[in-house]
Amino acid sequence: MGASLAELCIVACAEAFRTSREIIATGIGPIPRLGAGLAKLTHSPGLMMTDGEAFLVEQPVPLGATGDERPAPAGYLPFSRFFDSAVWTGRRHAMVTPTQIDRFGQTNLSALGGTHAQPKVQMLGARGFPGNGIYHPNSMFIPAHSTRVFVAGEVDRVSSPGYNPARRVQGGNYSGIELRRIVTDLCVMDFGGPDHAIRVISLHSGATFAHVQDATGFELIDAVEGETPLPGEEQLALIARLDPHGIRARVFKDDPPAERSAS
Amino acid sequence: MPTIDKTMDAAAVVSRLRNGMTLGIGGWGPRRKPMALVREILRSDLTDLTLVSYGGPEVGMLCAAGKVRKLVFAFVSLDEIPLEPWFRKSREAGAIEVLELDEGMFQWGLKAAAFSVPFLPTRVGLGTDLIELGGLKTVTSPYEDGEVLAAMPALKLDAALIHVHRADRRGNVQALGPDTYYDEWFAKAAAECFVSCEELVDAMEVSYPEDVRANLFERCFVTGVAETPGGAHPTTMPPAYGWDMGWLKKYAAAAKDPGDWSAVAEWTVGASEADYLASVGGHKEVAALPLPVF
Numbered sequence: 001m002g003a004s005l006a007e008l009c010i011v012a013c014a015e016a017f018r019t020s021r022e023i024i025a026t027g028i029g030p031i032p033r034l035g036a037g038l039a040k041l042t043h044s045p046g047l048m049m050t051d052g053e054a055f056l057v058e059q060p061v062p063l064g065a066t067g068d069e070r071p072a073p074a075g076y077l078p079f080s081r082f083f084d085s086a087v088w089t090g091r092r093h094a095m096v097t098p099t100q101i102d103r104f105g106q107t108n109l110s111a112l113g114g115t116h117a118q119p120k121v122q123m124l125g126a127r128g129f130p131g132n133g134i135y136h137p138n139s140m141f142i143p144a145h146s147t148r149v150f151v152a153g154e155v156d157r158v159s160s161p162g163y164n165p166a167r168r169v170q171g172g173n174y175s176g177i178e179l180r181r182i183v184t185d186l187c188v189m190d191f192g193g194p195d196h197a198i199r200v201i202s203l204h205s206g207a208t209f210a211h212v213q214d215a216t217g218f219e220l221i222d223a224v225e226g227e228t229p230l231p232g233e234e235q236l237a238l239i240a241r242l243d244p245h246g247i248r249a250r251v252f253k254d255d256p257p258a259e260r261s262a263s
Numbered sequence: 264m265p266t267i268d269k270t271m272d273a274a275a276v277v278s279r280l281r282n283g284m285t286l287g288i289g290g291w292g293p294r295r296k297p298m299a300l301v302r303e304i305l306r307s308d309l310t311d312l313t314l315v316s317y318g319g320p321e322v323g324m325l326c327a328a329g330k331v332r333k334l335v336f337a338f339v340s341l342d343e344i345p346l347e348p349w350f351r352k353s354r355e356a357g358a359i360e361v362l363e364l365d366e367g368m369f370q371w372g373l374k375a376a377a378f379s380v381p382f383l384p385t386r387v388g389l390g391t392d393l394i395e396l397g398g399l400k401t402v403t404s405p406y407e408d409g410e411v412l413a414a415m416p417a418l419k420l421d422a423a424l425i426h427v428h429r430a431d432r433r434g435n436v437q438a439l440g441p442d443t444y445y446d447e448w449f450a451k452a453a454a455e456c457f458v459s460c461e462e463l464v465d466a467m468e469v470s471y472p473e474d475v476r477a478n479l480f481e482r483c484f485v486t487g488v489a490e491t492p493g494g495a496h497p498t499t500m501p502p503a504y505g506w507d508m509g510w511l512k513k514y515a516a517a518a519k520d521p522g523d524w525s526a527v528a529e530w531t532v533g534a535s536e537a538d539y540l541a542s543v544g545g546h547k548e549v550a551a552l553p554l555p556v557f
Contacts, residue, residue, distance in 0.1 A: 052557025054441035066556050078442035079291055083367040088387075106390075110363060111354070116396050118357030124346060125318075125338035130365035131387040161390025169401060171411030172389045 008258035016181035032095035054078035103218035105162030108155035133160030145184035152217035199223035206260030289425035297426035299494030323349030348518035372418035377451035384412035423453035434485030437477035463490035
């Protein structure tokens with residue numbers, strides 16, 4: 001049986017986490033979390049991760065693992081020291097799924113429309129996004145690439161900082177802002193264009209640049225080097241081990257295969 | 264030797280609070296929240312409150328009941344139910360004022376209050392909407408670097424409410440879970456701190472000296488202690504008991520149907536804490552709630 005689109009995205013997310021440093025990898029949601037785990041087990045052994053609560057584990061916790069299936073803790077990283085240890089020292093790479101992203105890489109997790117006093121749609125709140133964005137590397141996973149997520153103009157509320165010069169106070173230190181990759185259901189993008197403009201660097205099987213551009217509210221740079229790599233046997237086996245209940249099959253509607261004909 | 268006795272009941276704690284006060288609430292999302300004290304507020308006439316909280320169900324409940332004038336927050340969430348529906352309703356109705364912060368800025372503001380300084384500098388917030396929308400100011404480093412930083416103002420609390428596993432009559436507390444969140448800083452940022460506990464003992468040194476490292480903050484930061492077994496329900500209280508996700512789902516669904524707080528206040532708050540506990544199966548059922556899996 002061939003790999004699924006979800007598994008292809010997990011491998012792409014793992015690639016985003018690739019590092020030689022010892023930093024905390026945080027993947028929010030099943031695909032980023034499996035990507036972080038896969039990165040740690042393959043090319044980036046320095047990555048550190050939590051059990052989802054307060055302890056550091058040297059084996060990624062499989063999705064849905066209970067009791068004895070959970071790895072024993074090797075270290076301690078509770079919320080109560082998360083900012084001191086991980087975020088404000090820059091020792092972390094988070095992959096998140098914001099509600100909106102703009103061409104500057106600014107994201108919104110706070111609210112949509114309306115006013116600050118009365119938003120049309122109240123969401124979670126800025127959470128740790130402002131601090132994550134200014135202190136450590138970040139990537140994003142977007143399961144449904146569309147102009148609703150990749151908005152024209154600016155995001156409705158700027159929850160995390162990006163590369164927008166108009167938002168920078170003179171004298172502020174923005175050297176920690178480092179946006180790495182955006183993995184979507186269509187492609188992989190980075191911030192490697194002029195002034196950190198967003199580029200498409202690989203297309204998933206069956207996707208075209210025109211298709212991706214149509215689904216994006218701002219202009220993209222075509223830097224496509226080829227198709228996003230399909231998962232290998234070893235990667236698929238590790239993914240299956242990290243997700244024994246097949247939760248990854250529920251991320252995309254009908255769990256499509258990784259290899260798709262052009263639409 | 265004269266002894267110190269800070270014990271009081273939940274009603275006595277609430278009687279010490281006043282309309283218009285700024286209240287800090289310990290815990291994190293649906294984790295180790297002082298819900299028995301919150302329910303006691305919901306049974307009282309207290310109003311016009313400013314809440315400072317890593318928000319969970321207490322924020323939605325107090326907003327829905329019209330107790331809140333202003334909320335200082337970084338998120339409000341029920342974890343498995345990511346968005347708190349009653350909080351959203353209040354916001355989308357424009358019913359409450361907010362100061363939206365980053366999670367790290369938030370604890371930084373508590374620390375500023377604890378240390379009695381007007382602000383603490385941070386890079387966090389720069390490049391986002393938080394500074395302008397929150398009316399926050401920047402400050403320039405007086406040293407050679409001249410860096411411009413956000414000045415996170417002190418989050419001074421009139422009172423903090425915190426729930427722990429154990430306390431003694433003098434106010435020695437122990438919180439046993441894997442994470443203590445920022446409760447220590449809520450306690451130190453507050454003029455008065457009221458602690459509810461699963462178990463009250465006469466003297467910690469007699470009952471639980473072996474767990475003394477779980478003493479989250481010193482007793483000089485504790486004004487009053489109330490014993491409220493099951494007092495974190497429906498939030499999680501590891502290792503004692505888990506959250507009641509069935510309850511939280513029912514509570515969340517009620518924001519849509521019937522959508523009216525007065526119709527759900529009876530079962531979400533209860534006429535008394537004894538009634539409330541009985542309605543969720545009693546302390547035995549609460550104590551049997553399994554811990555969540557992450």
